[in-house]
Structures are given as C-alpha cells and as structure tokens.
Amino acid sequence: MKAWRVHETGEPRDVMRLDEVPVPEPGPGQVRLRVRAAAVNFPDAMLCRGQYQVRPPLPFTPGVEMCGEVDAAGPGVTGPEPGTRVISTAALPGGAFAQYAVVPAAGVLPAPDALDDAEAAALHIAYQTGWFGLHRRAALRPGETLLVHAAAGGVGSAAVQLGKAAGARVVGVVGGPEKAEAAAALGADLVVDRHAGDFVAAVKEFTGGRGADVVYDPVGGESYARSTKCVAFEGRIVVVGFTSGTIPTPALNHALVKNYAILGLHWGLYATQDPAAIPAAHQELTDLAAKGSIRPLISARLPLTEAADAVARVAEGTTTGRLVVTP
Incomplete structure (x- = not known):
C-alpha cells in the first residue's frame, strides 16, 4: 500500500515521503481500517517537526484522524463488523495518511450518517x-x-x-x-x-x-x-x-x-481519565449533525499524493476550514 512517512524531522514538504509499504496486520484488540478520508490537523505539522507532545519512532506515518471502513479485525475483537463506516484517531506510528491504518477497536466510533466521508473525518478531534x-x-x-x-x-x-x-x-x-x-x-x-x-x-x-x-x-x-x-x-x-x-x-x-x-x-486526556465521556460527546455531536446544527467546513478534498503540501498549508495558516485527504 501507499503511505506517507517521515524519516527525519523537519518541515512537512521536506520530510514527508510517499512510500510503498506492507499492509499492516491488526493485533489483539485492533482493527484495520481502509482509509476513506483523513483530515489534516496542525499537530500533523508539529509531528513532522518533532515538536508534538507525542514523538513516534522514525519512520512514522502522520495523519491523526480519519474516517474509514473496517477491513479486518485482530484476535479478541468482536465488533464493529467488516464494512462498517467509522471514525477514529490514529494509533501512531501508523497514521491516517495511508491507504490502510490499524487502530484500537475500543476507540472507533460510528461515522454519522448525516456526514460524508470527508466531513466525518474532520468531525472527531x-x-x-x-x-x-x-x-x-x-x-x-x-x-x-x-x-x-x-x-x-x-x-x-x-x-x-x-x-x-x-x-x-x-x-x-x-x-x-x-x-x-x-x-x-x-x-x-x-x-x-x-x-x-x-x-x-x-x-x-x-x-x-x-x-x-x-x-x-x-x-x-x-x-x-x-x-x-x-x-x-x-x-x-x-x-x-x-x-x-x-x-x-x-x-x-x-x-x-x-x-x-x-x-x-x-x-x-479524556481517553485515559474519563473514556466514557468521549462516546457520550460523540452521540451529542451525531445528534447535532443530524439536525443540521453542525457540519465541518471542508475547503478542499485532495488526493493522497498532495498530503505533504496540505500539511504545510495548514501549518502556514493559509487555509480556511479543513483540508481532507481522500486515498
């Protein structure tokens, strides 16, 4: 599969490289997602620069949130079922700027029906x-x-x-x-x-x-x-x-x-200190999306090949709303 990887820290356009890598296998308690859309966030640039509070080992794939389709489950996982559309944060070092990503099954949430893939990817964080x-x-x-x-x-x-x-x-x-x-x-x-x-x-x-x-x-x-x-x-x-x-x-x-x-x-911190609060908030947000009260502002939907430039643009503060990469 294709995945953007950072082999050394620096500015996104300089250090992000589109590589061919093996499709990851889900381990115990994990699911593999086929990435349908990955939202670009300011922390992606900080990860590239080595300035984020989390510093994954090199090389790593940036992209901290996504909308995906459950593709396979690891041992001990009983749900969600393959084919289910979900949203999730990434489990670094395997981020969302790739065709597939492995994440903890416990952290995935149903993608709101009222939002398309790009909007759902930009909802979570x-x-x-x-x-x-x-x-x-x-x-x-x-x-x-x-x-x-x-x-x-x-x-x-x-x-x-x-x-x-x-x-x-x-x-x-x-x-x-x-x-x-x-x-x-x-x-x-x-x-x-x-x-x-x-x-x-x-x-x-x-x-x-x-x-x-x-x-x-x-x-x-x-x-x-x-x-x-x-x-x-x-x-x-x-x-x-x-x-x-x-x-x-x-x-x-x-x-x-x-x-x-x-x-x-x-x-x-809520993921570790009060994990039940996150799905409760997601239900509130899903209800607001269904009512039309909230809808992520997507200013551009870009192919995977443009992810490095998208991260740089967000870091430069020149964008409006959200940029979303669609593998």
Whole structure:
C-alpha cells in the first residue's frame, strides 16, 4: 500500500515521503481500517517537526484522524463488523495518511450518517475539543457571548457552530476577508478581521461594555494577551493551543483582580481519565449533525499524493476550514 512517512524531522514538504509499504496486520484488540478520508490537523505539522507532545519512532506515518471502513479485525475483537463506516484517531506510528491504518477497536466510533466521508473525518478531534471546551470546561450558557479566535480555521470553525448550537452569541476573530466571509457563513454574529480592526474594542461595543463570557483560544500569543482585556466578570478563557507559536505567560494577579478563570483543555486526556465521556460527546455531536446544527467546513478534498503540501498549508495558516485527504 501507499503511505506517507517521515524519516527525519523537519518541515512537512521536506520530510514527508510517499512510500510503498506492507499492509499492516491488526493485533489483539485492533482493527484495520481502509482509509476513506483523513483530515489534516496542525499537530500533523508539529509531528513532522518533532515538536508534538507525542514523538513516534522514525519512520512514522502522520495523519491523526480519519474516517474509514473496517477491513479486518485482530484476535479478541468482536465488533464493529467488516464494512462498517467509522471514525477514529490514529494509533501512531501508523497514521491516517495511508491507504490502510490499524487502530484500537475500543476507540472507533460510528461515522454519522448525516456526514460524508470527508466531513466525518474532520468531525472527531475539532468538534470533540469544542464540545469539551465549551460545555465541560467553560459551561457555556444560552445568551452568553463567546469569543472564538481563528474562527475560520479547523478548530475555530467547530467552536463557532457549537457555540451557536448552544444558544450563545458568537464573535469570531479571523485574519483576512476570505476568512471573514467563512466565519459569517458559519453563523458568527459578529466577525472581526484582526488585520483591519481591534477585536477588543469590537467585543466591548458588541456586549455593551461587559466583555466576552467565554473566550475560546487555539492561538495563544497576542490573541490570548488581548483577550484578557475584553473578558467579562466571571468570564472563562479556554486555552486550546498555540498555533501562533507563542505560549502566553498569564498574569495571575490580573485574573484575580478581574475575577476570570483560565481553563486548560487537553482533550486527549479524556481517553485515559474519563473514556466514557468521549462516546457520550460523540452521540451529542451525531445528534447535532443530524439536525443540521453542525457540519465541518471542508475547503478542499485532495488526493493522497498532495498530503505533504496540505500539511504545510495548514501549518502556514493559509487555509480556511479543513483540508481532507481522500486515498
């Protein structure tokens, strides 16, 4: 089979190589998936660079989430049945940018019927992260104001849709007019192009001076620092990631004086700390997809041969919504 592999760390276009490798065999408790679609994520670039918290042995295949069809099961696996359409995170070093991938059977979830393969592949990580961040960590309530950074990106676009589904008023911050159009189409009540305006002033005006009740921040850096200037009394800042490349150093005296909370979110921890919560959230997301309340924004569906370029584009921050590779 064909699979992209990283033989040495570096920039995705430089180190990802399309190889011919044997089809993997599922071991005990595993299933082999025929990959139908693999979503591209920022962590894929970090894996290529050797900067992710997980560092698989070289060579490895990137691609951290997928929609696939169950092809074969290892010893001790009683389900799901071959031919079942499922979604799953990858089990590195054998990632999703390949024709087949082996994953733990316990971690696969049914692909929502309301979503096609590319949309289903892009659902798992971004929307689970959004669900846990907004509901479990921040306890977002109807009528509250949600500020979403990178609102037209993969993680941010999911948060915009989930915020609207929860009854919140959503302010989306983006970089550029094309991304502003995308965020508005996703349902954001107010969109601020950070290249053309000050989101702090915009949030204060939009809320009558109160500020944002919840800030959803996958960017870090200056986005986080300025968010502290427009977070509301008893507001919550959800720290999701640092795509800016800069990890903020919070001024805890400021959090004390303004009475707001800083909440960390590492979604992957739920798999070990509270694994039952993940399928429960998936059912909620499946129901929202069936109602049409959420649908991943897919900006491009690309052949497997273009995976390296797709990872590089996501790393450069030039994309809108999600890029999906379809082997």
